[in-house]
Amino acid sequence: MTVIIVLRETATESELSQVLNLADRVGSDVRRHSPHLLSLTGDLATVDQAVAHLPQVRHVAGVPGQYPCASAQARIGLPSSVRLGDATVGPGGFTVIAGPCSVESRDQLLEVAHAVRDCGAHALRGGAFKPRSSPYAFQGLGRRGLALLAEARRATGLPVVSEVLDVRDLDAMLPAVDMLQVGARNMQNYALLRELGRLRVPVLLKRGLAATIDETLMAAEYILDGGNPDVVLCERGIRTFETGYRFTLDIAAVPVFKERSHLPVIIDPSHAAGETSRVLPLALAAAACGADGIIVETHCDPAAALCDGKQALPTHRLPELVDGVLQVARAAGRLTADRRAGDERELVLAGAPVGPVAAARVVRR
Amino acid sequence: MTVIIVLRETATESELSQVLNLADRVGSDVRRHSPHLLSLTGDLATVDQAVAHLPQVRHVAGVPGQYPCASAQARIGLPSSVRLGDATVGPGGFTVIAGPCSVESRDQLLEVAHAVRDCGAHALRGGAFKPRSSPYAFQGLGRRGLALLAEARRATGLPVVSEVLDVRDLDAMLPAVDMLQVGARNMQNYALLRELGRLRVPVLLKRGLAATIDETLMAAEYILDGGNPDVVLCERGIRTFETGYRFTLDIAAVPVFKERSHLPVIIDPSHAAGETSRVLPLALAAAACGADGIIVETHCDPAAALCDGKQALPTHRLPELVDGVLQVARAAGRLTADRRAGDERELVLAGAPVGPVAAARVVRR
Amino acid sequence: MTVIIVLRETATESELSQVLNLADRVGSDVRRHSPHLLSLTGDLATVDQAVAHLPQVRHVAGVPGQYPCASAQARIGLPSSVRLGDATVGPGGFTVIAGPCSVESRDQLLEVAHAVRDCGAHALRGGAFKPRSSPYAFQGLGRRGLALLAEARRATGLPVVSEVLDVRDLDAMLPAVDMLQVGARNMQNYALLRELGRLRVPVLLKRGLAATIDETLMAAEYILDGGNPDVVLCERGIRTFETGYRFTLDIAAVPVFKERSHLPVIIDPSHAAGETSRVLPLALAAAACGADGIIVETHCDPAAALCDGKQALPTHRLPELVDGVLQVARAAGRLTADRRAGDERELVLAGAPVGPVAAARVVRR
């Protein structure tokens, strides 16, 4: 079985070496995922007996072998949180990320961005590079779109979330983007995931449309094990037989992700809904079931959108959305009961050191 | 195209005949679904011109051909509601139905039933006849279970919901049961649906685990067209590739059902969850997204349950569940904004006459 | 674990009692499924030691607990076969059942039936009672359809396969039908399955469109455990996300059914195909992968069919179909290599006594 050893924050290098030596003796496949998280293959009781008494060892636990870093036990059951500009995605809050499917023009983006800021949302989304099923569909403005996103960030103060499609675009994206989104189609593009693991910029990892919950956590593990602790999961609908909407929003994935992992989970109600009228009910469901936020597509003129206008919420309906989700999140106990967990979170960073992340954002290993 | 003609409540038989004659002239396949709802195949504009000016005609509309009675237009866009004992499933409320998966013993059932009543839930569920994948699994107490349900109803005053598997059991069930449940496996058992259409007892129709939203509405149509207007739909999870829980709760089916149909929709969080810990998040999502209620499995001693104990909420957690869903439903605007719709509903009964139903409950046509 | 004990054909009642007594001593839940098949819950080695030495005991094996009668071990790994008029569905042959989706008229049925006989197919299919998603779709001719099927049988000598929807129709169906089909929608209609278990008429059990392979075998078990040994499984396509055809033909279900069960398996290529042009490729795949036959929809005038005409093979293409599947079945080794298994089959009947079935066909227990 896979066993993890969580060290205290205060552990020195020599104390870590001591644990590594003991781990080598009682198990195999010993891995050092971060300065405070080790895993090995071995017998839980044996490992526990060998290291649990050491003062630098905080926690020993058996975990699913394929995602030790993402497992709930890697943070002793405490949920992690991820910085997004001045906001935090995680316990004690409910984060609203909104913006157009794709950046279409300066006017469009700035109008939407101001509406997003004015309604009290926390971050701006917008695609500069668009993955499209057809090679003949609008593919985004590319680097010009990145420049517009940077301008919208300056104008509104909102952090920016945008999708990366190609490792070769990363250098251009990093100055303009606060959180890199991996789309559903690329959830198992391991070349891309490994590259994101080398960065210190938060990643929004969307579940593939036929990916299991465990496969999604393994995809996150590629990033976490690479050294980047800031991953937010996103449930955006899976593919089923039903054709009454676009994708089947798997609302139950939220509690299951929370059982198995410490990572924050947000919901994209727009792609599942397929039509504007269903975005609000799905967003409210997200706020009720324990998700950490939503990412919503909105447009100042949905009928004229170059991409996915049918599911874009008109910007004038954003206040209703934001008020609604916050009221429901509060009623569901999220904005109060979780606050304590949020406070404790600051203290426990094994496997996901939040502190130095923002500063080191564009430093590759 | 299929066109419906909704008559006023006050229409006389001769006024109805007049409309039928006109309908025959401008269309084909003229059907009289209820005293106040006709459908025909024809051109909407032509039909409208022919009959809309008549004082006895309230509404003319094009509808999906396969479920005119269940269509939203059959009630002019107003949601219907269904009596369940003293409670009403529909707008302006949020109905909680709770009880054991199966009736196991007098002690078990009465203990659970009192807990259900004491937490403020509206109705008691309990299976006397259990459909089981394996012929060797516990199949329910049968008629003895019905007697115990009747006793629990007397003891608590709660109306009873129980599943019917066989048309030959109906006579035994009617005296003990206030709402007949059709399980997911029998959603397309048309012999059973037709028989339920002949009754005047409310039906809880569970969506099949691979049934589309439209197929579910067509199954309801079998009952409605048979003359029984009291159908409540139930989303209970569909079958997908994900194995992290038991079934994929299709939360988006709620707004889609509501767009397409006037029928109330409740959610069964228990079968989807598969495990107790996920029942509450899914129930809260149901309350947030616009469902009319939930049906939940609960047990006084889940570990000893003869069936589905793993997903049964312990009865001592019922108060938390009921408080939670009511708070979220209120935050989502359900318990206030919808009240007006509930009042108007009393006036408009075409296609689903609520009034005389309860009285005539056990009278077959 | 569930253990089965297969007795020799020659075992007397007192020899059976002796085994039952021993089984009671070493295990629990002892069940007598047929005169030659027992199952119990116990330890395999212990049961083996207790009874394997007895001359009347032929075989002791551990099996999946939920379908001991249907398990491959219940026939010591030998496939069973089921009589269909003069034909046999099972090893050493490849059975072609063809006919219209529904019986529409005397002329239509007789024309199709003669075409079916003339192309060398083995049996005639035709629906008198049609399960339709919409209550307003053509529901079959009912009892008049049965009379026409009986006439077609007399005229062509072909055995008849027809679907049963309602236990109350069985008495009318038995004189006209040689094999009762349970449709996909009713695969878990246990009231119906139990009733079929009491008959001695072969059953064609179609897999539900979201039923797992094991659930299908459990549905068969309801019939087998009831005492009716003659069940043929039918894979007819499952429901998935793909919309390029009607249902996803699960060709791999054939080898998996064969690993787990002794029951014959046929394939319905028509419902999966959705369009005529794909029926032949799917039928050939069935013949190649080890299926025991196919059931195909055909019509003398597909464009005029009242039901599913789009997927009906025109009767004039039947010879091409039959020649094709027989050639491919032969190339796949089916019509030669399996013959020996077919011969042995005659000798080994535990759990599925083929012999007395035809004679007792319409005798209910």
Added chain:
Amino acid sequence: MTVIIVLRETATESELSQVLNLADRVGSDVRRHSPHLLSLTGDLATVDQAVAHLPQVRHVAGVPGQYPCASAQARIGLPSSVRLGDATVGPGGFTVIAGPCSVESRDQLLEVAHAVRDCGAHALRGGAFKPRSSPYAFQGLGRRGLALLAEARRATGLPVVSEVLDVRDLDAMLPAVDMLQVGARNMQNYALLRELGRLRVPVLLKRGLAATIDETLMAAEYILDGGNPDVVLCERGIRTFETGYRFTLDIAAVPVFKERSHLPVIIDPSHAAGETSRVLPLALAAAACGADGIIVETHCDPAAALCDGKQALPTHRLPELVDGVLQVARAAGRLTADRRAGDERELVLAGAPVGPVAAARVVRR
């Protein structure tokens, strides 16, 4: 609607210009996909009238707008074929590609490669870069694996098929590989597809596990529209609810791909089967239903395989596999009736010029 104009091979540049000018006048979005294939948005009759009379125009047809190059009409209904070393994947043959899941060692690869050649198979598969759900699973030998593949090619004369995961690996792969495989996880990795469109090396495009047939054709279109005409589609199983095997082999995708597209289609029975025992039945089904070949995992010692050993056919069973599929393909009429199509194919190359491809294999645009 999207209309394509197929020019004759002999058309000169000025004749092409003439057609382009006319196309611009009668439609919009005029695209030149290859020297002999144009598409535009317009009215079919109008376009036909404008250009069909020109001697350089061979064919005008309406097509699905999202994959004009991949559409069947782009080759006037004639199937295309793709060179693979000395072999050809396409009509008139049945191609067997076999080899280990991953290259593990020199000994392993050479032993398997010789077995593949000796049984009469046409090409060797082998993964040097392995996409694995878990970051901790064996990820392939990388560039050392490529060197071993090149050695195996020299030793056996077999062309090599291997998967590409990262555009940055292409330069290293091209000298060692005759056909680049895009795995299911990367089917919508458009950065990768675009890069493959710039090459002149054949591509084996595996269908994503939740990709529709049309989405797969759009993924192929990315490559074709980029200028690389040599794409072979591969059905390898989709994800459904069934857990009795690994993936659901969608056998009906073969005839549907063939209706909609001219591209060759092969089947991977190994990943769907999940277990060795089911590989042969699925391979035979592939040969029967009209596929152009199979790609099969085989290993000299499956129990010791580092990856997917459970589904690997032991090399000693390869002759049985190859004989079986060829016999069934012949019985299904494939190896004779299609030969004429194969001959005609040589003449008609619009949209997929086979001739100059092999020579220009490693020349990027």
